[in-house]
Amino acid sequence: MAISEAEPIPTSDVMVRMRGINLIYGENHVLRDLDLEVAPGEKVVIIGPSGSGKTTILRVIMTLARPTSGTVEIDGRHLYHHEKSGDLVAAGEKHIREVRSDISMVFQHFNLFPHMSAIENTMLAPIKVLGLSKEEARQRGADLLKVVGLAAKIDNYPAELSGGQKQRVAIARALAMRPKVMLFDEVTSALDPELVGEVLAVLKDIAQSGTMTMMLVTHEMGFAREAADRVLMFDHGNVLEEGTPEKILHQPEHERTKAFLRAVLAH
Amino acid sequence: MLSGGQLQVLVEGAWFTVQVFLLAAALGTVLSLIFGIAGLSENRVFRGISRVYVEVARGASAIVLVFFAAFAVPIILGIPPQIFAAAVIALGVNMGGYGAEVVRAGIQSVSRGQTEASIALNLTARDRLRHVTLPQAIVVMIPPYGNLSIEVMKGTALVSLVGLADLTGEAQNLRVQRAILADPPTSAAIFGTALIAYFVLSQVIALFFRWLERRVGGSWYKERA
Amino acid sequence: MRVIFAQVSDGWQWDMEYALEILPAIARGLWQTVQATIIGITIGMVLGLVLALLRRSPSRVVSWSTAAVIEFVRGTPLLVQLFFIFFVLPNFGLTLSPFVTLVVGLGLHYGTYTSESYRAGIDNVERGQWEASTALNLPSTTTWTRVILPQAIPTVIPALGNYLVAMFKDAPLGMGIAAGGVLLAAQSAASRSFQPVEPYTVMGLLFLAVSIPAALFVRYLEKRYGYQRG
Numbered sequence: 001m002a003i004s005e006a007e008p009i010p011t012s013d014v015m016v017r018m019r020g021i022n023l024i025y026g027e028n029h030v031l032r033d034l035d036l037e038v039a040p041g042e043k044v045v046i047i048g049p050s051g052s053g054k055t056t057i058l059r060v061i062m063t064l065a066r067p068t069s070g071t072v073e074i075d076g077r078h079l080y081h082h083e084k085s086g087d088l089v090a091a092g093e094k095h096i097r098e099v100r101s102d103i104s105m106v107f108q109h110f111n112l113f114p115h116m117s118a119i120e121n122t123m124l125a126p127i128k129v130l131g132l133s134k135e136e137a138r139q140r141g142a143d144l145l146k147v148v149g150l151a152a153k154i155d156n157y158p159a160e161l162s163g164g165q166k167q168r169v170a171i172a173r174a175l176a177m178r179p180k181v182m183l184f185d186e187v188t189s190a191l192d193p194e195l196v197g198e199v200l201a202v203l204k205d206i207a208q209s210g211t212m213t214m215m216l217v218t219h220e221m222g223f224a225r226e227a228a229d230r231v232l233m234f235d236h237g238n239v240l241e242e243g244t245p246e247k248i249l250h251q252p253e254h255e256r257t258k259a260f261l262r263a264v265l266a267h
Numbered sequence: 268m269l270s271g272g273q274l275q276v277l278v279e280g281a282w283f284t285v286q287v288f289l290l291a292a293a294l295g296t297v298l299s300l301i302f303g304i305a306g307l308s309e310n311r312v313f314r315g316i317s318r319v320y321v322e323v324a325r326g327a328s329a330i331v332l333v334f335f336a337a338f339a340v341p342i343i344l345g346i347p348p349q350i351f352a353a354a355v356i357a358l359g360v361n362m363g364g365y366g367a368e369v370v371r372a373g374i375q376s377v378s379r380g381q382t383e384a385s386i387a388l389n390l391t392a393r394d395r396l397r398h399v400t401l402p403q404a405i406v407v408m409i410p411p412y413g414n415l416s417i418e419v420m421k422g423t424a425l426v427s428l429v430g431l432a433d434l435t436g437e438a439q440n441l442r443v444q445r446a447i448l449a450d451p452p453t454s455a456a457i458f459g460t461a462l463i464a465y466f467v468l469s470q471v472i473a474l475f476f477r478w479l480e481r482r483v484g485g486s487w488y489k490e491r492a
Numbered sequence: 493m494r495v496i497f498a499q500v501s502d503g504w505q506w507d508m509e510y511a512l513e514i515l516p517a518i519a520r521g522l523w524q525t526v527q528a529t530i531i532g533i534t535i536g537m538v539l540g541l542v543l544a545l546l547r548r549s550p551s552r553v554v555s556w557s558t559a560a561v562i563e564f565v566r567g568t569p570l571l572v573q574l575f576f577i578f579f580v581l582p583n584f585g586l587t588l589s590p591f592v593t594l595v596v597g598l599g600l601h602y603g604t605y606t607s608e609s610y611r612a613g614i615d616n617v618e619r620g621q622w623e624a625s626t627a628l629n630l631p632s633t634t635t636w637t638r639v640i641l642p643q644a645i646p647t648v649i650p651a652l653g654n655y656l657v658a659m660f661k662d663a664p665l666g667m668g669i670a671a672g673g674v675l676l677a678a679q680s681a682a683s684r685s686f687q688p689v690e691p692y693t694v695m696g697l698l699f700l701a702v703s704i705p706a707a708l709f710v711r712y713l714e715k716r717y718g719y720q721r722g
Contacts, residue, residue: 062383062387063386064383097389097391100389104387104388105387107380107384107387110380111378111383113381113384113398115402115403125388125390128390128391128394128398129389129390129391129394174387174388177388177389322704322707323700323704326661326700326703326704326707327696327699327700327703328661328664328699328703329661330665330675331661331664331675331692331695331696331699332696334679334692334695335693335695335696338682338689339689339692339693342504342688343504343689345504421567421569423569424570424571424572425569425571425665427571427668428668435571435572435575438572438575439575442575454579454580454583455576455580455583458572458579458580459576459580461572462564465567465568465569465572466567469567469568470567
């Protein structure tokens with residue numbers, strides 16, 4: 001089964017649209033007046049120094065952090081608002097859940113459910129949220145674990161898996177929800193160097209064989225070069241510059257970008 | 268040493284103690300779950316009610332609650348006294364105050380990442396509690412809950428003060444009977460045996476909870492992400 | 493809330509006059525309970541330290557039998573221990589008054605709890621402190637009194653606060669051996685007047701009026717001073 005068979009068809013011409021997003025946390029103006037659009041099937045890599053707010057973008061889309069102001073649209077539908085006679089009103093939990101069903105996220109520290117096996121991790125949400133039967137969920141989970149290369153480990157518990165294997169289970173778990181958008185928050189940063197490759201291979205597979213919209217915060221410039229459609233350099237709460245991987249990585253315009261790339265690529 | 272008949276009396280008392288303990292613990296566990304989870308609610312009213320219950324149930328001390336329930340409550344409600352029920356309910360309510368804090372701490376010990384993963388998978392809050400949070404929280408709760416259970420079992424001794432025939436009550440009866448018996452047992456024998464019986468009970472409870480922790484924890488408990 | 497229930501059933505109504513009449517006697521009983529608690533915790537704090545040191549004795553016999561005693565006392569009810577002290581010890585020549593029995597019982601029972609806290613506190617003093625003392629060739633007593641204990645004891649204080657509050661809740665058990673206290677006062681009033689509601693309610697309210705603020709204060713102290721060292 002190819003990953004592309006798992007994806008639903010988008011209905012709008014912009015998959016993710018963030019408009020005027022501000023996020024103020026205490027004294028910190030983490031996101032400043034951010035406007036961002038991601039097209040369906042686009043692979044966007046976000047780079048930048050820590051504290052720039054890049055992880056927060058993903059968290060705002062995944063509803064793990066609420067913006068202080070601004071709007072977010074997923075495939076044409078407002079996430080935090082709904083339209084009431086032409087005006088935008090703050091949406092309730094039910095509406096947010098509905099729109100959120102199109103988004104999935106993979107975390108830096110995996111966040112697998114330790115009391116469930118790999119296959120059970122992938123089955124829980126499809127059963128409880130999508131209403132799949134146990135057999136259907138098990139079949140889907142087994143297929144996805146096979147795709148990420150863990151067919152032999154489906155009954156193992158997270159405690160028995162290496163970091164790279166855990167992250168691949170996390171990716172399978174996210175894919176099981178058939179999202180339209182997948183968010184990846186520094187998914188290789190917590191891995192030992194020799195385990196990074198297996199996870200990047202899965203990410204490349206998703207990027208190259210399907211029409212999945214992907215947003216990745218990462219330091220892996222090699223991946224950006226090979227798989228990204230667009231690279232965003234993020235700094236001080238907003239996009240500093242953006243462009244194709246070739247442009248940003250080899251011909252950056254801003255001094256900050258050049259300094260950042262020098263520091264990252266020095267390793 | 269104690270005669271066979273006297274030992275028999277203490278055994279009956281011990282059985283009574285076990286019954287009081289199990290019933291009070293059942294009630295206490297239910298209350299702990301309800302008020303423990305309520306204490307973490309986003310609803311401020313639920314949180315407030317939980318806080319009040321915890322402070323009063325703990326602050327009042329078991330003995331105060333038992334006497335109030337046994338002697339004052341029936342008059343207030345206009346019903347005939349029900350000492351046994353009153354004692355069990357009072358002990359259960361008291362246990363619930365402490366248990367609620369154990370439940371709350373256990374749930375809070377589950378890492379934020381689990382909550383975030385559940386949100387990312389679009390699970391409802393109820394599904395998250397049932398399938399992700401509680402299974403992990405329960406393993407953490409077991410050791411302190413075991414200690415609490417032992418304290419509650421020891422606490423059942425005070426029902427003898429309101430006239431119930433538990434292990435302590437029967438021991439007291441034997442002591443009083445010494446004056447009229449031909450060959451009375453020594454006080455040391457009576458209370459020494461009672462102490463040993465309680466000690467055995469507390470060790471049994473301790474063993475049970477150690478077994479429970481191993482069983483519920485299983486192999487996954489070694490790593491909690 | 494209890495006063496709201498005043499007119500719930502036929503024939504029973506809150507007797508405010510009676511309640512105020514017995515208030516002084518019950519308050520006196522509460523004071524007795526408080527006194528027993530204060531003396532009891534003092535005994536418990538000292539005994540706890542002694543037990544903790546005995547537990548660490550190099551002699552296997554001493555250390556093991558101390559552990560057994562601690563385990564046994566902690567695993568059995570305070571009330572039965574009070575009965576034991578009050579009824580059994582006289583046969584061995586030691587007759588204590590009810591009040592003394594109560595404070596000795598409280599001190600012994602909670603001494604075993606506090607000994608565990610002391611043990612944890614002593615164990616938590618870094619190895620380096622011991623090693624430095626050896627390097628400086630300090631005699632054992634000096635090491636204990638000037639280096640180890642001054643660092644171990646402060647960590648125990650929050651736990652002691654909790655035990656103080658817990659002891660206050662156990663102290664009314666003295667009623668079982670007629671050792672005074674708030675419960676005995678309430679019970680005496682109730683059996684004299686056949687009106688149990690007012691005495692037990694007044695007892696409960698007075699009790700809460702002491703135990704809840706005490707618990708909150710201990711929690712405040714914990715936040716301010718506790719758990720700062722490792």
